[in-house]
Amino acid sequence: MSPRGVALRLDGVRRVFENNLIVIEGMDLLVETGEFLAILGPSGCGKSTLLRLIARLAEPDGGRITLAPDDVPFQTAFVFQDAHLLPWRNVLDNVALPLELMGEAPAARRQKAREALDQVRLLDAVDRYPAQLSGGMRMRVSLARALVTEPRLLLLDEPFAALDEITRFRLDVQLRELWRRRRMTVVFVTHSISEAAFLANRAVVLTRRRGGIKLDRRLDLPEERNNELRVDPRLAAEMKTLLGAMEEEEQ
Amino acid sequence: MRKAVPALIPFVAVTLATELLVRGGLVKAYLVPAPSSIFLAILDNGTELAAALGKTSAAALIGFALSTSAGIAFAVFLSSSRAIQRAFYPYAVFFQTVPIIAIAPLLVIWFGYGMRTVVAAAFIVSIFPVIANTLTGLLSTDPALRDLFRLYGASTRVTLFKLRFPAALPQILTGLRIASGLAVIGAIVGEFIGGQGLGSVVDVARTQQRTDKVFAAVLLASLLGLALFGLINWIGAITLRRWHASEQPA
Numbered sequence: 001m002s003p004r005g006v007a008l009r010l011d012g013v014r015r016v017f018e019n020n021l022i023v024i025e026g027m028d029l030l031v032e033t034g035e036f037l038a039i040l041g042p043s044g045c046g047k048s049t050l051l052r053l054i055a056r057l058a059e060p061d062g063g064r065i066t067l068a069p070d071d072v073p074f075q076t077a078f079v080f081q082d083a084h085l086l087p088w089r090n091v092l093d094n095v096a097l098p099l100e101l102m103g104e105a106p107a108a109r110r111q112k113a114r115e116a117l118d119q120v121r122l123l124d125a126v127d128r129y130p131a132q133l134s135g136g137m138r139m140r141v142s143l144a145r146a147l148v149t150e151p152r153l154l155l156l157d158e159p160f161a162a163l164d165e166i167t168r169f170r171l172d173v174q175l176r177e178l179w180r181r182r183r184m185t186v187v188f189v190t191h192s193i194s195e196a197a198f199l200a201n202r203a204v205v206l207t208r209r210r211g212g213i214k215l216d217r218r219l220d221l222p223e224e225r226n227n228e229l230r231v232d233p234r235l236a237a238e239m240k241t242l243l244g245a246m247e248e249e250e251q
Numbered sequence: 252m253r254k255a256v257p258a259l260i261p262f263v264a265v266t267l268a269t270e271l272l273v274r275g276g277l278v279k280a281y282l283v284p285a286p287s288s289i290f291l292a293i294l295d296n297g298t299e300l301a302a303a304l305g306k307t308s309a310a311a312l313i314g315f316a317l318s319t320s321a322g323i324a325f326a327v328f329l330s331s332s333r334a335i336q337r338a339f340y341p342y343a344v345f346f347q348t349v350p351i352i353a354i355a356p357l358l359v360i361w362f363g364y365g366m367r368t369v370v371a372a373a374f375i376v377s378i379f380p381v382i383a384n385t386l387t388g389l390l391s392t393d394p395a396l397r398d399l400f401r402l403y404g405a406s407t408r409v410t411l412f413k414l415r416f417p418a419a420l421p422q423i424l425t426g427l428r429i430a431s432g433l434a435v436i437g438a439i440v441g442e443f444i445g446g447q448g449l450g451s452v453v454d455v456a457r458t459q460q461r462t463d464k465v466f467a468a469v470l471l472a473s474l475l476g477l478a479l480f481g482l483i484n485w486i487g488a489i490t491l492r493r494w495h496a497s498e499q500p501a
Contacts (some may be wrong), residue, residue, distance in 0.1 A: 053400060054396075057398045073404070074402070080395045081395075087419075088417050097403075098403045130494070
């Protein structure tokens with residue numbers, strides 16, 4: 001299947017907070033079309049700031065961020081650390097929200113929301129409210145909400161960090177399968193070395209300060225990932241490499 | 252009905268105790284009348300009290316409706332920027348600290364005797380909780396959800412009506428619950444000066460040493476406040492029951 005993503009390019013990106021703290025300084029990064037990139041790094045290294053800049057939720061203080069092609073509005077979707085659903089809307093209306101904000105007709109957006117929910121296997125929960133869902137289900141709704149616009153660029157900011165391990169494993173597999181089917185470009189920020197290695201085709205470890213790149217590695221793992229891979233020596237070897245870079249940075 | 256039982260127990264106990272204390276001569280009836288006397292005062296003055304209750308209810312409801320609409324609109328205005336908050340919010344706080352009993356005579360000069368003065372008093376007393384609670388709610392919108400709306404190009408108006416208002420609804424309803432009681436208090440104070448409704452009944456009965464009638468009017472005013480409070484609670488239960496912890500079973 002041909003990639004339906006975008007290429008993402010960062011040239012000399014700089015971001016300074018209001019207290020003059022330089023969070024990212026001169027970052028260069030090229031993410032290829034349809035690539036699944038994981039970004040790892042110690043706390044406070046600017047991972048989430050980087051995602052906000054890519055999503056254009058914040059402006060860089062220097063440098064450029066470009067998408068290619070950049071011919072379609074709203075081609076970026078964002079999945080936050082928590083599900084952040086609208087509690088007064090049921091599951092179907094939460095998932096349809098991006099399309100509603102983009103001005104899509106009610107019948108069409110509901111149909112697309114059902115399709116997105118089908119992809120995360122939540123069609124039987126369309127009428128439920130967020131308070132009636134488990135943490136894992138809420139996160140799947142959040143994922144469906146991001147997928148409903150068929151984004152070319154999917155940004156995820158530690159989306160499964162608050163979930164139990166079994167749910168997390170299940171969602172990792174689902175996310176990887178969704179990416180394989182759609183081939184959008186994915187940038188996945190995480191603290192978890194095992195999650196980064198399991199999900200991504202390429203992993204970048206950021207330095208503790210100013211968003212420098214400590215390690216940029218293409219992961220030598222099979223295309224199809226399932227839970228058997230979690231005990232595979234190849235995954236362990238990749239994790240060891242990433243861990244080494246992280247430990248050096250922690251020291 | 253079962254929900255009302257816990258609240259009725261202290262009411263029945265205090266009523267019975269007061270009745271016994273007054274009948275036993277331990278409390279003078281001209282200071283605190285027996286509950287049975289208050290009940291009789293309501294029956295004996297039914298027509299007068301019903302008319303007064305109607306006027307007080309109308310004034311309190313109009314004042315409450317005005318404070319709700321103006322308070323929410325002003326809070327939306329205040330929430331539009333930090334600079335606007337800094338410029339105007341202190342005046343809202345100042346407005347709240349003005350003692351209504353002190354400015355009530357001014358209201359009569361401005362609006363004359365009657366309904367308009369009473370409505371103005373109810374409005375002035377009840378608007379601040381609406382402003383303060385609505386503002387808190389509007390400023391507490393989840394930043395991630397604001398980002399989500401920005402990501403999909405939502406306008407300020409769409410964000411207000413589809414995100415900030417619904418998210419602020421629990422706080423807005425808290426403000427309305429407080430304001431509903433205050434609107435009745437404001438109306439009664441306005442009626443002391445403006446000369447109508449239950450406030451006027453209390454004032455006249457006081458000069459006649461008719462404490463039973465004073466208590467009857469006060470009881471009706473309290474029931475009016477309770478009814479308004481119950482109305483807001485009912486609206487809250489309808490709108491929040493599916494999604495807000497405050498309206499869900501423990």
